[in-house]
Amino acid sequence: xxxxxxxxxxxxxxxxxxxxxxxxxxxxxxxxxxxxxxxxxxxxxxxxxxxxxxxxxxxxxxxxxxxxxxxxxxxxxxxxxxxxxxxxxxxxxxxxxxxxxxxxxxxxxx
Numbered sequence: 001x002x003x004x005x006x007x008x009x010x011x012x013x014x015x016x017x018x019x020x021x022x023x024x025x026x027x028x029x030x031x032x033x034x035x036x037x038x039x040x041x042x043x044x045x046x047x048x049x050x051x052x053x054x055x056x057x058x059x060x061x062x063x064x065x066x067x068x069x070x071x072x073x074x075x076x077x078x079x080x081x082x083x084x085x086x087x088x089x090x091x092x093x094x095x096x097x098x099x100x101x102x103x104x105x106x107x108x109x110x
Contacts, residue, residue, distance in 0.1 A: 031060075032055035035067055038071055050082070054083065054085070054086035057090065058089070058090040060090075066093050070090050073088075
């Protein structure tokens with residue numbers, strides 16, 4: 001067995017140093033941490049579980065800084081506060097406001 005070269009030890013040292021550095025990195029809180037209280041105050045009809053479920057479902061919109069539009073949609077809707085409402089509100093934002101392109105026609109069978 002050959003002894004490890006200095007380059008190998010340097011690589012191992014760099015890997016260990018990066019792992020130690022990662023332990024001290026502060027990761028941001030989850031997007032739903034801000035969404036749930038806002039949902040509870042703005043759309044109380046959703047209830048605690050509806051807000052938690054909806055905020056988790058629409059978390060990507062909050063990461064993209066579009067959460068305010070989602071909450072406004074949920075708040076103003078008369079529909080049941082369920083996953084369907086949250087998904088609809090999350091999908092109809094910005095460039096998707098019109099619902100996107102139409103569905104393709106059904107396949108023709110011969």
